[in-house]
Amino acid sequence: MQILLVEDDAALAAHIMAGVREAGHVVEHCADGRDALVRATCECYDAIILDRMLPTLDGLKVLAALRATDDATPVLILSALGDVDERVRGLRAGGDDYMAKPFAMSELLARLETLARRNAPVAEQSSLLRVADLEIDLASHTVTRAGRRIALTLRELRIVAYLARNAGRVVTRTMLLENVWDYNFDPQTNIIDQHISKLRQKIAQDDEADLIHTIRGVGYMMRAG
Amino acid sequence: MRRLLRSFTFRLMLFYAGLFCLSVGLLMGAGYWLRVVVPMDAAHAMVDEEAEEFCAAYLAHGIAATATALDRRAHHSDGPKAFHALLAPDGRVLTSNLPSWPARPSEQLTLIEADTFVEGVEIDHNALVRDRMLPGGARLMIGRDVEEVTSEAEVLRTAAVWIFGVTLLLGLGGGWLMSLAIGRRIEAVTLAARQVMEGDLAGRVQVRGSNDDFDRLGETLNLMLSRIQSLFQAVQRVSDNAAHELRTPLARLIGRLEALQHMAGDDLAMRVAAGDAIVEANRLQQILSALMRISRLENGRHPLERQRTDVVQLLEDLEEFYQPEAERLGIDLVLSAQRPLVADLDLDLVFQALSNLVDNALKHAGAGHRVELSATRRRGELELSVRDDGPGLDEDEAASVTEQFYRGANSAAVPGDGLGLSMVAAIAQAHGAELLLAPAFPGLRVSLVIPEPRPARI
Numbered sequence: 118m119q120i121l122l123v124e125d126d127a128a129l130a131a132h133i134m135a136g137v138r139e140a141g142h143v144v145e146h147c148a149d150g151r152d153a154l155v156r157a158t159c160e161c162y163d164a165i166i167l168d169r170m171l172p173t174l175d176g177l178k179v180l181a182a183l184r185a186t187d188d189a190t191p192v193l194i195l196s197a198l199g200d201v202d203e204r205v206r207g208l209r210a211g212g213d214d215y216m217a218k219p220f221a222m223s224e225l226l227a228r229l230e231t232l233a234r235r236n237a238p239v240a241e242q243s244s245l246l247r248v249a250d251l252e253i254d255l256a257s258h259t260v261t262r263a264g265r266r267i268a269l270t271l272r273e274l275r276i277v278a279y280l281a282r283n284a285g286r287v288v289t290r291t292m293l294l295e296n297v298w299d300y301n302f303d304p305q306t307n308i309i310d311q312h313i314s315k316l317r318q319k320i321a322q323d324d325e326a327d328l329i330h331t332i333r334g335v336g337y338m339m340r341a342g
Numbered sequence: 343m344r345r346l347l348r349s350f351t352f353r354l355m356l357f358y359a360g361l362f363c364l365s366v367g368l369l370m371g372a373g374y375w376l377r378v379v380v381p382m383d384a385a386h387a388m389v390d391e392e393a394e395e396f397c398a399a400y401l402a403h404g405i406a407a408t409a410t411a412l413d414r415r416a417h418h419s420d421g422p423k424a425f426h427a428l429l430a431p432d433g434r435v436l437t438s439n440l441p442s443w444p445a446r447p448s449e450q451l452t453l454i455e456a457d458t459f460v461e462g463v464e465i466d467h468n469a470l471v472r473d474r475m476l477p478g479g480a481r482l483m484i485g486r487d488v489e490e491v492t493s494e495a496e497v498l499r500t501a502a503v504w505i506f507g508v509t510l511l512l513g514l515g516g517g518w519l520m521s522l523a524i525g526r527r528i529e530a531v532t533l534a535a536r537q538v539m540e541g542d543l544a545g546r547v548q549v550r551g552s553n554d555d556f557d558r559l560g561e562t563l564n565l566m567l568s569r570i571q572s573l574f575q576a577v578q579r580v581s582d583n584a585a586h587e588l589r590t591p592l593a594r595l596i597g598r599l600e601a602l603q604h605m606a607g608d609d610l611a612m613r614v615a616a617g618d619a620i621v622e623a624n625r626l627q628q629i630l631s632a633l634m635r636i637s638r639l640e641n642g643r644h645p646l647e648r649q650r651t652d653v654v655q656l657l658e659d660l661e662e663f664y665q666p667e668a669e670r671l672g673i674d675l676v677l678s679a680q681r682p683l684v685a686d687l688d689l690d691l692v693f694q695a696l697s698n699l700v701d702n703a704l705k706h707a708g709a710g711h712r713v714e715l716s717a718t719r720r721r722g723e724l725e726l727s728v729r730d731d732g733p734g735l736d737e738d739e740a741a742s743v744t745e746q747f748y749r750g751a752n753s754a755a756v757p758g759d760g761l762g763l764s765m766v767a768a769i770a771q772a773h774g775a776e777l778l779l780a781p782a783f784p785g786l787r788v789s790l791v792i793p794e795p796r797p798a799r800i
Contacts, residue, residue: 126590132597170586197589200635201690202644219593219627221620222600272662298663302694303628305701305762311666334617 118142118163118233123153123179124195125171129218133166136222137229150174154182162190163233166225169196169207177210184211191232195220201301223335227287234286246281249341251320251328253281262320272297273316280329280339289336313337351521351528358520359513366509370502378495385470385488386451388421393472393484396426400476405430408482409437423487425456425469431479440469440483447473447481453492454485468492527556531563540642543571578641585634592630596623625759632761636746639691639768646688646772653683653717653724656693661715664700672709675700679717685724685794688773692726692790695769698762699728699788705756707732707785724792731785740779766790 124130125148137144150171169176194212207215244256250263260267290309400408412426427438456469471485537545547560603616638644661677668675703713707730714729744767747760770777775792
């Protein structure tokens, strides 16, 4: 993927670039808001990582200017302003995702992957998701595995659907929290793990292969085998 | 009633009315004294003097001469109309122009009604009479007409009742208006101060420009508020900058640690050490953002986004979110609330607060216990509570649990950083709600009592 990183802190920028390159993406860096806007409008990127506090032009203004030109490049806002209302402001300004500093590299990469895919012309809206022998019908709210009907709560269905939609990619706990639950809040304890373990028990019975894999220190991934 | 009596403006009104009545009373008293008391005293003196004169004449010239002198006095006398009666020792009336008199003489001066008829028209007279027994048994009554004075007194007394009533009304009315004007200006000062206390630092007292005492008070207060505002903003700038300046190095630190973890390759011990360090750095970051959030809430800088909320739905979502964790811990998590229960709340903040409370309850209750979520509405208040039947809290602890970084005496084994309840307290404060911790026998009941926002006054 072709990624533009807009970040004025040199050390942090170097760290992000190293991480993103290692994940196999091409990354360009600029440290200034005006410069970022020029590059973003001239070239075509798969995703933009945008810091909020920038010299010459504020990150949100860059974003607003970009969106005003009907540019729909996915933008991941990265900011030291991490409070919930700042997050909401960032998303309202046209950001596709919002991350507070400091962050884990793995989280950033996981989010980038799902973001960039959002733009890909895949049958995203398809109501039938399939991972290995697991079938999720979003229209009728049914989940079956190898023909066996699995009874899930609505929330569990949303978790499975989110994992399946991002099958093969890492989904972090905060990503699940943001996308499956409708509240912006920080749970004190890692409750998501309990939900996943319950879900696992329902999906994989007896000697069936586990479809939800734990990625240590990062999150979960749904894939066959 | 006691509150009314204690109110300064009410006392001011009473004081004003009292003072007003007192001054009118004094004025009327002076009028009464001049128009009634002084002329009456003069009449007294005159009657007494004349009585002495006729007494002396009786002793000197005998009863017949006295009767003649009395008749002459009745017809040719200066001043107010003269009255008299002379009774012989056997009770016979020798001469009199009084229509009646008391049967027994009295020591005091008496007022006797002595109306006369002139050509069929009644003329009112009121005689002030000295009644004396003369040596030898005769009885002499000497009087002067005081009709003018007594009728004046009566008019003044009737007027006094009316004037006093009207004065009282005017006094109370005037006092009420005055205290209203003063009360309103004091209220303006109070409102401005409260507005600032509630976090709106731009609140100021309105100055009328009349340069009176209240304007000066308002100006002084406004200067003080501006000073507070600038100090406060300076502190905010420092803490905002501190937070920002802390976040970026923290981000770099985590980045370096991640690089380190990556470089460790197959060295498992080093990988674990780096991983632990990352966990600690993340904890630091969590504490930092929780602190920032609490301080923003406390300063009123986190704007509430109230929206119409189905409270029962909110609790159901909360229960569902914590159910797997409760099952793992062997705790019975139940919900008791009945629809419809709708309120205007900041959904995310209230969910955050309740989530902290449930989290605490689950951590402290222990296996085999029960945690109950409930919502009730009564008298314009919405009460959201989380109740557990675990070990509970003693009173000393209940007072300090909302302090930042406070950790309970028995909670060494329980994970946490001592900010959960501070956050709840800050969210409660932002909603104008009350956070109550009460023993539930057994266990603890923590409630958020949220007042329903009244319709805004126009």
